[in-house]
Amino acid sequence: MDILRISDLHIGFTVHGLARDVVKGVSLRVPAGRTVALVGESGSGKSVISQAIMGLLPRAGGVTGGEILFRDPLTPDTTIDIAALPAEGKAIRALRGGRIGMIFQEPMSSLSPVHTIGNQIEEALLLHRPMSKAEARGLIETMLGRVGFKDPVRAYGLYPFELSGGLRQRAMLAMALICQPALLIADEPTTALDVTIQAQVLDLMRDLQAEMGMAILLITHDLGVVANMADEVVVIYHGEIMESGPVEDIFRRPRHPYLKALLKASPHFDMQEGERLVALREARPRPPAAPRAMPLPNAGEQAPLLSVRGLRKAYTTGSRSFFGKGTQQTVLAVDDVGFDIRRGECLGLVGESGCGKTTVSKIIMRAVTPDAGSIVFDDGRTQTDILALDGEALRAFRPRVQMIFQDPVSSLSPRMTVSNILREPLVIHGKGGAGEQAERVRTLMEDVGLDVRFLNRYPHSFSGGQRQRIGIARALALDPDLIICDEPVSALDVSVQAQILNLLKDLQAERGLTFLFISHNLAVVNYMADRIAVMANGRIVEIAPRHALFSRPVHPYTKALLRSVPFADLDRKLDFKLAAPGGASDSSHWDRVFRPDPEGEALTHLPLGGGHFVLARPGAELREVA
Known part of the structure; x- marks a missing residue:
């Protein structure tokens, strides 16, 4: 018996007096x-x-033709045409x-x-x-x-x-x-x-x-x-x-x-080295990039572009009454986080919501002040302590690190045209005159595959993928050394996601960009990143080159994340019961060598070789655990 049967459904919308069909003769059934x-x-x-x-x-909008028949199992002899109801x-x-x-x-x-x-x-x-x-x-x-x-x-x-x-x-x-x-x-x-x-x-x-x-x-x-x-x-x-x-x-x-x-448009774990996603329709072709003024130095001979050490950030939540009483709780959002990002590489940062990923990115951007730690930016000529910057020095440094935000709708001002959005960072930092800025804006549009005729449009007239391209163009406006991508494709469809990921990879290759790529989609991180850091409960629990992490995960949290990814493959069905019993970040489910010993030594990052580190008790035999 079919609960729902849709037959030859037509739905139309009238916008500015013009009628337009958006659903054209759809038929389907739900047994x-x-x-x-x-x-x-x-x-x-x-x-x-x-x-x-x-x-x-x-x-x-309104139904302009067809039927939506609903048959309730409680009254199987009665069929209701929802399309005909007031x-x-x-x-x-x-x-x-x-x-x-x-x-x-x-x-x-x-x-x-x-x-x-x-x-x-x-x-x-x-x-x-x-x-x-x-x-x-x-x-x-x-x-x-x-x-x-x-x-x-x-x-x-x-x-x-x-x-x-x-x-x-x-x-x-x-x-x-x-x-x-x-x-x-x-x-x-x-x-x-x-x-x-x-x-x-x-x-x-x-x-x-x-x-x-x-x-x-x-x-x-x-x-x-x-x-x-x-x-x-x-x-x-x-x-x-x-x-x-x-x-x-x-x-x-x-x-x-x-x-x-x-x-073919979905990223998956079986992709070969150098294999590209196949977008359903490629965006407007981009012109070849101009040669860089300075050749990229060999990353292996250089100090890391960004060195993060010992970051710690706690938040106090709750309320306090007039007399000082109340329920206040301190949450340690980031706990002793450290990593390096080498020039020209993409470091993936993955973990569940609430693990501290976005807090780390905000600290690097100086939008949040940490309680402890250091961040050193090394451009090959000078070393800059980002956390010590203040006033004009901080303002002068900001162009070096830019951000692409998760939601392209709320991160673009609805009251500004695309031209004004892209010019704004150039005006704020005094880059060039009006003519140079206008030319730079046109170049940015071409770089991200958008038509320069769209410059006088407002964000609401673009699709989600086009809005994210505008966000990427804005991040590129000041020629940054490091771009932080905070879930840049989580709000996008598979087809648009493929376009954006390919665009980011192309821009990285052409401009020698360095990315910190934050995401909870492991397949996307697998496609983009060279190395991956896995974060749980405010700490990095495992960090490794991409191939090592996906082929030989050691930490139980990493394994739980990988077990939870649904594949578009009928021969690799997800075992829902094994996915994350009790929640992947609940350390009570982890082997004891990965849990802190209240009376023993603190957890430390143990080397497993080849740049693979895992957070565990000192001296733990991890190869047996893995």
Whole structure:
């Protein structure tokens, strides 16, 4: 029996008086108890289809043809055409959140910041199933326990900002499932999550699906998730279905050129040395780079470009009353972190959210002041103590280290044109006159593959990938020696991600750039980095050349991260139960040689040869542990 059957669906939007079709004759089905994955890039129409099923289309949009038939297993003789229901009528409100649940992509923006988790779930429950408050609270606490909250009674009274990304997504899952829906729509439910948390959330969805017998429509662009979760796959492009079928056929016998290209665009661990990602469509060709004024010195003969030693940063959280009482807690975000970045290399920094990666990058950028440690920048002529810089000296140094941010939307001013965004750093640092700056801006646009005719546009008129290119151009404006890339592709589709990663590799080769590449996507880091540092609980637990880390991981945290990566390969299914029992960073699951001995010596980085170091007790026999 099909819970959902969509037939010849057409959805149109009217913008500035012009009608435009965004979904063009889509047909798909979601059988009872099965998972159907809807796969495609941003702008392909995936989320619009989910909004139409939920009756949540924006005012400018509407269903212009076709059917969305929903058959509830509780009333199998009745079929409801959702497309024909009034947008704000009682019928659609009874289905939405009741018999059809939905998990949204960004839990922080879809949860109310001023209501507790318990209140928000209670509202959804009482709307569809009237009962006493005490009975509702009991059901909600039971559901919070089922979705993985260790203390459901406490979780009931927490606000969304008090939860991590993974726990917020679990709260969204509890809200979607509290009324035991027949159909769950999951719109990119794990895009912003770490691999270990993603594995836990996906495992939870599978368990609850088996327990409740519900159908799932999974909307995603991550083919690794699709290979591990879906029974059937529907591939959509520009509002039209390109290919659909059982997951076995889609991955083993892809037929459509678009699907074949999509499979080649994802970075994976089996890539050969020098192999490039195949972007679905290459960006505008870039002109060859001008020769560098100064030849790059041999990295092996030089001191590191950046030497970080003994970084430590603690944050105090909580509240203190007028009389000095309160609950304050000190969290050690960065604990004795040290590493070198050699000129011209890309050092990857990986770890779960909250491990301290971004704090380290902010300390290097001088946006956060550490409690202890040193950072020395060596350009081959002078050594600069970054933490000692102040005033004009700090301002003069800033062009040497630049940053590409995670979210290209919020990191670009919506009130400035692209031309002004790219000129701003040149104006601030007094680089050239107005004519030279204008020429420099045009060169930057060409360097990142964008048309110079776009210079007078505002950021909102660009796609996510184009906005990230503008962010890269801004970072290049002052010719930095070191660029910190903080999750630069985590918000992008597979196809756009391939373009951006290839662009960064090309720019590195042409300009001799040095990167600190921060990410939780291990496949992306494997493609970009020469060496990789793995961070957990504020410390670097393992650092090694890329090949050594992925072929011979030693630390249990590194192994847990690698076990949690979903492959787009049906022959390498993810064992969800082994992914991260109790959480990868929970040191109680680690072998005792990797845990600090309260009465013994402190942990130290033990050399394993070939630049491979692991954090363990002094004298530990690590080869046997590995």
